[in-house]
Amino acid sequence: MKHFPTLLSHELRMLLVSPATYVAATLFLGFMGLVFIKIVELYGGAPQETSPAVVYFQLFWLPVCVMVPLLTMKCLAEERRAGTLETLLTTPVTTAEVVLAKFGAAYALYAALWASTLGFFLVLRRYSGDERFLDAGPLLGGFLFIAVSGLLFVALGVLASSLTRSQSVAGILSCVALATLILGGNALADSPWLDQGLLRPLRVAVDHTHVFGHRDDFARGVVDLRHLLFYASGTALALIFSILSVEAKQLHA
Amino acid sequence: MSVPPPAIEVSRLVKTYGGTTAVNDISFTVAKGEIVGFLGPNGAGKSTTMRILTGYLPATSGSVHLCGLPVATRPDEVKRRIGYLPENNPLPEDMRVSEYLYFRGRLKEVSRRQLGPRIDEVLEICDLKRVRHRIIGQLSKGYRQRVGIAEAILAEPPVIIMDEPTIGLDPHQILIVRDLIAGLRGRMTVIISSHILPEIEVTCDRVLIINQGRVVAQGTPAELRREIFGQSSYVLEVAGDPDALAAALAAVDPTLRTAAADAAANPGPEEFRRLRLTTARTDELGDGIVAALSAAGCRVRAIGREHPSLEDVFLTATRRSWDAVQAAAPRPTAAR
Numbered sequence: 001m002k003h004f005p006t007l008l009s010h011e012l013r014m015l016l017v018s019p020a021t022y023v024a025a026t027l028f029l030g031f032m033g034l035v036f037i038k039i040v041e042l043y044g045g046a047p048q049e050t051s052p053a054v055v056y057f058q059l060f061w062l063p064v065c066v067m068v069p070l071l072t073m074k075c076l077a078e079e080r081r082a083g084t085l086e087t088l089l090t091t092p093v094t095t096a097e098v099v100l101a102k103f104g105a106a107y108a109l110y111a112a113l114w115a116s117t118l119g120f121f122l123v124l125r126r127y128s129g130d131e132r133f134l135d136a137g138p139l140l141g142g143f144l145f146i147a148v149s150g151l152l153f154v155a156l157g158v159l160a161s162s163l164t165r166s167q168s169v170a171g172i173l174s175c176v177a178l179a180t181l182i183l184g185g186n187a188l189a190d191s192p193w194l195d196q197g198l199l200r201p202l203r204v205a206v207d208h209t210h211v212f213g214h215r216d217d218f219a220r221g222v223v224d225l226r227h228l229l230f231y232a233s234g235t236a237l238a239l240i241f242s243i244l245s246v247e248a249k250q251l252h253a
Numbered sequence: 254m255s256v257p258p259p260a261i262e263v264s265r266l267v268k269t270y271g272g273t274t275a276v277n278d279i280s281f282t283v284a285k286g287e288i289v290g291f292l293g294p295n296g297a298g299k300s301t302t303m304r305i306l307t308g309y310l311p312a313t314s315g316s317v318h319l320c321g322l323p324v325a326t327r328p329d330e331v332k333r334r335i336g337y338l339p340e341n342n343p344l345p346e347d348m349r350v351s352e353y354l355y356f357r358g359r360l361k362e363v364s365r366r367q368l369g370p371r372i373d374e375v376l377e378i379c380d381l382k383r384v385r386h387r388i389i390g391q392l393s394k395g396y397r398q399r400v401g402i403a404e405a406i407l408a409e410p411p412v413i414i415m416d417e418p419t420i421g422l423d424p425h426q427i428l429i430v431r432d433l434i435a436g437l438r439g440r441m442t443v444i445i446s447s448h449i450l451p452e453i454e455v456t457c458d459r460v461l462i463i464n465q466g467r468v469v470a471q472g473t474p475a476e477l478r479r480e481i482f483g484q485s486s487y488v489l490e491v492a493g494d495p496d497a498l499a500a501a502l503a504a505v506d507p508t509l510r511t512a513a514a515d516a517a518a519n520p521g522p523e524e525f526r527r528l529r530l531t532t533a534r535t536d537e538l539g540d541g542i543v544a545a546l547s548a549a550g551c552r553v554r555a556i557g558r559e560h561p562s563l564e565d566v567f568l569t570a571t572r573r574s575w576d577a578v579q580a581a582a583p584r585p586t587a588a589r
Contacts, residue, residue, distance in 0.1 A: 006359045017347050083343030087404075090307040090339075091360040092332040251311065252270060 003093045007101030015071070015105050024070035028063045028113055035059055036120045053138035054219045060146065061182045064153055065175050071109055072157025073171035075102040076246060081165040089250065099158065099242045107154045114146045138219045145218035149211060152231045153178055155238035162245040182211045189213065258321035260285045260412050260442035261306065266315035268301050275301040277466035286439045290453035291446040292567055293463040299446040300340050303416050307337045320411055333362065336405030340416040342398055346390030350381060350400055353389060354407060361408035371407065379403040380429060395426040402433060413443045419452055431456050454563040462570045470570040477566045484531050486559040487539065492525045493551025501549035505541045508533040525554055
């Protein structure tokens with residue numbers, strides 16, 4: 001991993017000069033800003049039982065399904081299309097270093113964008129003078145969920161980008177994979193037919209991979225090791241498949 | 254005392270993709286400091302061979318050694334010893350020239366202390382100082398090509414591999430690239446593929462022609478001419494008695510022959526005529542011919558030795574290999 005810092009700083013720089021990053025950042029901050037304004041309006045109208053931070057993270061899946069593909073679709077697909085991956089891999093760097101650097105840069109930007117929305121709560125607290133608007137528990141739990149789940153979401157985006165030469169195909173693949181994982185899992189979790197006889201093992205698997213359930217647990221302050229293991233192993237698997245995909249395509253270049 | 258290994262040693266190299274054999278049992282060596290031209294028609298297997306040499310593609314069978322190191326088992330060490338300019342020279346569009354060279358230098362493990370002066374040096378060598386702060390995507394084809402060459406020589410590797418370095422360049426830019434490559438002679442081993450054959454002839458010490466995945470000829474351009482054509486030719490403008498002329502030519506070299514069409518013409522002893530002579534000898538016979546013809550009372554107005562160009566050698570060698578493949582192919586059986 002000798003070249004990882006060089007590659008990571010290069011990738012961060014390339015993300016910062018890419019228009020797709022600014023499109024993703026604008027869409028994300030605009031959308032989360034709107035969500036936040038609606039929450040403030042809701043809580044200003046009548047007292048609510050749940051903390052505003054819990055409500056804030058309920059719609060996390062929508063920006064994730066748009067932002068992650070925009071941040072990751074270019075990373076390997078475009079390098080392969082342009083041929084720059086070939087020149088990169090004829091220097092003494094390994095495929096693993098290249099993939100990890102691209103993942104690291106995209107994840108750093110993803111995390112930084114989410115972290116910047118903490119400013120919404122700080123601004124509200126500053127101007128309302130009400131401590132309750134900065135309910136530390138659910139806020140910390142929500143951001144921890146975003147940080148942990150983001151590892152898997154970004155790794156899935158990198159994997160989608162490693163499978164094709166086309167940025168747009170990579171973006172669509174990534175969006176579909178994320179929607180399937182987040183929304184598909186939620187739809188299955190609500191399906192009563194999974195409780196029947198032979199399908200019960202499948203119900204256990206669906207419950208373990210139910211992202212909305214994980215979000216609720218984190219927001220309640222429950223940090224379950226099984227959830228952490230799910231995201232860590234999923235991330236590792238997606239990155240290993242990304243490395244294998246780059247190497248397999250190299251064999252048939 | 255042990256003999257140092259050649260810079261590049263390729264032995265019985267084979268590469269197949271999904272049933273198609275791109276490289277078929279190629280063997281060659283390149284000595285240290287030598288500049289070798291790699292010629293072949295499109296699809297001959299040049300780029301595949303070069304990619305295998307860089308360690309980017311694995312070979313199906315055979316062995317490749319760079320500076321004595323096996324590419325298959327020690328690719329990381331091999332990659333530290335090569336500079337590679339791939340076909341079409343892919344470059345990141347949104348980086349500045351100096352930033353790109355700095356990034357590549359760090360990946361090639363040039364120390365930070367040495368990298369700054371070395372970047373200045375390669376910018377100077379490749380005449381890129383004026384555009385060092387320009388974004389690569391905004392550069393002309395010639396500048397982009399030179400950025401690729403600057404990157405290949407940046408870490409001063411012992412072996413440089415360039416796939417079509419002069420493609421798309423204008424004659425001035427080709428001259429600059431030619432001088433640049435010539436400047437590497439003796440210091441670095443260079444292997445270049447190109448379709449611009451006069452370029453290869455001027456720049457390279459040795460030429461390797463491949464076709465349909467096989468080496469069809471290799472050697473210096475002079476050796477290839479000898480091997481492919483097997484004779485030298487002279488063009489002569491002379492006036493004099495045809496019998497005396499034939500006797501004088503036979504006295505210089507018994508293998509000297511006059512082209513059939515020229516021999517049939519008989520314009521008379523006072524008129525100048527143009528003759529094309531061929532000989533099996535490869536040494537220079539011009540002075541001897543002039544002296545013999547003058548002694549025989551003939552008047553010589555002009556004499557010149559004809560050199561088949563590398564293009565002629567290339568076309569003949571590749572055509573010969575296609576003919577050989579066709580001859581070896583099984584003939585279709587007649588329908589009953």
